[in-house]
Amino acid sequence: MGGGAVVVGGGLAGTLAVAALLGHVETVTVIERDRYPEQPVFRKGVPQGRHLHVFLSGGQRALEKLLPGTVAELEAAGARRMEAPRDVLTRTPHGWHRRLHEGRHAVINCTRPLLDATVRTQVLARAAESGTRVEVLQAWEAVGLLGGADRVTGVRVRSRDAGHAERELPAELVVDASGRGSRAPRWLTELGRPAPREEVIDAGVGYSTQMLRPAEPLRTAVVLEPRPALPRGAAWSPVEGGNRLLTLAGVRGHHPPTDGSAVPDFVASLDEPYLLDHLGTCEAVSPPYAYRDTANRRRDYHAPGGVPEGFVAVSDAACTFNPIYGQGMSVAVLSGLALRECLTDGGPRRPGFAAAAQRAVARASETAWLTAAGADRPYSEGADATSPRTAERLQTWYFGRLAARATHDPTVGAAFRDVTHLAAPPSRLLTPTVALRTILLPRRPGPASIPLRVEGAAG
Numbered sequence: 001m002g003g004g005a006v007v008v009g010g011g012l013a014g015t016l017a018v019a020a021l022l023g024h025v026e027t028v029t030v031i032e033r034d035r036y037p038e039q040p041v042f043r044k045g046v047p048q049g050r051h052l053h054v055f056l057s058g059g060q061r062a063l064e065k066l067l068p069g070t071v072a073e074l075e076a077a078g079a080r081r082m083e084a085p086r087d088v089l090t091r092t093p094h095g096w097h098r099r100l101h102e103g104r105h106a107v108i109n110c111t112r113p114l115l116d117a118t119v120r121t122q123v124l125a126r127a128a129e130s131g132t133r134v135e136v137l138q139a140w141e142a143v144g145l146l147g148g149a150d151r152v153t154g155v156r157v158r159s160r161d162a163g164h165a166e167r168e169l170p171a172e173l174v175v176d177a178s179g180r181g182s183r184a185p186r187w188l189t190e191l192g193r194p195a196p197r198e199e200v201i202d203a204g205v206g207y208s209t210q211m212l213r214p215a216e217p218l219r220t221a222v223v224l225e226p227r228p229a230l231p232r233g234a235a236w237s238p239v240e241g242g243n244r245l246l247t248l249a250g251v252r253g254h255h256p257p258t259d260g261s262a263v264p265d266f267v268a269s270l271d272e273p274y275l276l277d278h279l280g281t282c283e284a285v286s287p288p289y290a291y292r293d294t295a296n297r298r299r300d301y302h303a304p305g306g307v308p309e310g311f312v313a314v315s316d317a318a319c320t321f322n323p324i325y326g327q328g329m330s331v332a333v334l335s336g337l338a339l340r341e342c343l344t345d346g347g348p349r350r351p352g353f354a355a356a357a358q359r360a361v362a363r364a365s366e367t368a369w370l371t372a373a374g375a376d377r378p379y380s381e382g383a384d385a386t387s388p389r390t391a392e393r394l395q396t397w398y399f400g401r402l403a404a405r406a407t408h409d410p411t412v413g414a415a416f417r418d419v420t421h422l423a424a425p426p427s428r429l430l431t432p433t434v435a436l437r438t439i440l441l442p443r444r445p446g447p448a449s450i451p452l453r454v455e456g457a458a459g
Contacts, residue, residue, distance in 0.1 A: 005348065006031065006155045006171040008142045008184075012116055012329065013315035014177035016336030019066050019123045021175075022130040024343040029169055030136040031157055036120070037113075050289040051209040051323065052237055052245045053112050057084075057105040058422030059330025062337045067122045071108065074118050078240025079110035084417060086454055087220050091272065093227035094404035095446025101456050102414060105421045107326075109221070109237045111245075115329070145174065145184075145311070149192035152310035173348040174311050175339070180297065182317035188308070196306055201372075202295035203379035205322055206255035209247045209289055210263065212282040217242065222275050222450075226251060231379065233324070234267065236275055243285055249324050251379050258290045274450050294322045296373050302362035304355075310348075312357045314339060319365040321372040330422050334364035367419060367426055374399050402429060402438045407446025412437050 005025045007014045010032030021028050055063065060071050075081060082088055086101045127134040139160045146154035146168060154170040176184045185195040205226075218238065226233040231251035238244050248256035248266055256266050267276050298319045301307050315332040338360040342353065350356075374396050406416035415434045418424035428434070 003027075003172040003349075004029065004170065005173040005175060006169050007175045007177055008155060009176070009178035009317070010034070010036070010136060010138070011177070011179065012119060013179065013317070013332040013335065014175075015116070015120050015123050016066065016332055017175045017177045017314055017339060018134060019126065020336045020340035020343060021173075022123075022127055022132045022134075024340075024347055025132060025173065027133045027135070028127075029171070030134070031140050031142050031155065031169075032136060032138050033141045033160060035138045036136075039117075050112070050211075050286070051207070051291060052235060052239070052247050052326070053110060053115050053329055054237070054326040055108040055333075056326065056330045056421040056423075057107070058424075059333045060106075060108060061423065062330070062333040066333060066337050066340065067119065067126070070119060070122045073122065074108060074110060074115070077110075077114055077118055079108050079114060080238045080240065081106050081108050082221055082238075084421070085413075088223060089220055089450055090223040090225070091450070092225045092403065092407060092446065095407050095448060096451055097407050097413065097446060098410075099451035099454050100410060100413070101454050102410075102417070104414065105417050105423065107221075107421075109239050109245075111239050114240055142178070142183075145187045145191055146170065147191060147308070147310065150308055152191070152308050172310060173354075176311070176313040176317040177315055178317050180293065180316045180320040182313065184311075184313060184317060185299065188311075191308070193308060196299040196301050197303070199298045199300070200295055201376050201380045203322065203376035204252035205249055205294040205324055205376070205379070206290065206292045207247055207249035207294070207324055208256045208258055208291070209245050210260065210287065211239075211285040212244050212246055212279075213242060213285050214244055214278065215281040215283075218244070218278065222272070224270050224272055224275070226379075228378065230270070232256075232266070232270055234270055234272075234275060235324075235326075236278070244282070246279070247324070248288070255290075255292075256288070258288045260284055260287050263288060272450065291323070294324065296321050296369070296376055298365075298369055302358045307354045307358050309351075309354050312339065312354055312361065314361050315365075318358070318361055319369055321368055322376055325368075325372050325375065327368040327372060327422065331365050331368050334422065335361045338364040367422055370395070370426055371399075371420055398438065399429075401443055402434070404443050404445065405438050405441065408444070409437060409441075 004027040007017045007030045010030045083106045085097045090097045140157045142155050143158050144156040145152050152174050159165045222236040224234045232254050233249045235247040314335040342357040406413040
């Protein structure tokens with residue numbers, strides 16, 4: 001095994017990075033600004049903690065490779081499994097998706113406290129058997145990197161308790177898992193390296209989430225995507241404890257309310273009686289909580305010379321997406337799995353390890369980036385909007401036709417879901433059968449009304 005590693009950030013991405021490192025280094029020190037609660041509760045250190053969290057099928061498969069048995073533990077703790085598109089009724093700008101019983105993909109819905117506590121318990125249990133010693137410094141924060149322009153050799157940390165003591169933590173590998181607010185670009189410039197180029201697509205989306213309890217159990221989730229004529233949307237999903245989370249979203253000037261009394265009027269504006277009728281049968285468990293930091297942002301750490309030896313950025317610290325698409329948790333797992341696979345090929349001491357690992361992490365997020373950026377680009381504006389390249393404009397045109405076809409064409413729809421569930425690469429959308437149906441067949445909308453009847457059976 002290698003020497004020691006430091007993971008900056010003890011949230012989900014950091015915990016999954018620890019899972020990847022087990023058995024490959026002698027020690028892992030996790031730097032966590034917050035303090036973990038004794039019971040699964042919402043905490044201030046997780047900005048999106050009160051909003052819906054889902055594991056797409058691709059994320060679930062990666063989680064089972066990285067931490068076998070964790071999906072079953074989540075379900076045993078109350079997380080809800082829903083087959084798509086059978087149980088997830090989705091209205092797109094192109095109409096509703098047909099309610100097909102494919103048996104190919106499922107999502108797992110739960111609250112963030114349940115997710116964090118379950119994954120952390122699994123990782124710590126495996127750490128005890130791995131030979132890697134794991135230490136978590138709670139209420140400490142990273143304030144800089146050690147080393148020079150060519151190699152990172154550790155982290156400077158400071159206590160957040162009284163006295164604000166500082167110390168240096170030497171490490172062979174530093175993993176930045178500190179999220180979309182990562183300060184690593186600045187730290188790298190302090191070592192004499194240029195900050196990574198950033199690609200930003202900001203649609204100006206804001207959303208709010210409220211926990212509700214329905215009078216009777218409901219078997220389906222409902223997703224209403226924004227469209228140019230009505231830049232508002234919603235997600236209505238079950239979580240553990242018999243509760244549901246209602247997430248409302250809107251583009252600039254259409255942000256949802258944080259006053260619970262104004263929620264019904266916003267839902268009514270979405271023009272979907274099915275959701276409005278069910279909302280009227282629910283009791284509020286919490287007020288709505290807002291979130292506004294939704295820009296898609298990719299830092300080019302994966303470019304040649306993008307990172308020094310001894311440093312890797314994972315998950316949101318490298319590439320972050322509009323959370324409204326529910327990809328972040330799955331990409332965090334895929335990033336952790338990519339890191340582990342690189343570690344098995346020579347470990348962190350191998351020359352060129354950091355660059356190879358960073359490229360692998362970028363590949364793990366590529367599909368999510370393409371789908372989120374493509375969906376948000378029509379709404380992005382202002383100086384912070386990165387201009388699309390010619391190839392990306394062509395991809396946007398093709399994806400628009402494909403997304404419309406996917407609402408009602410079972411062949412195209414299956415490929416569409418394979419990719420949007422992060423279970424297949426984007427090349428799945430370019431196979432001859434899918435491409436010919438997308439380009440040559442007429443572009444027509446999906447069903448105009450919510451599909452309450454299930455079609456077909458899983459083969």
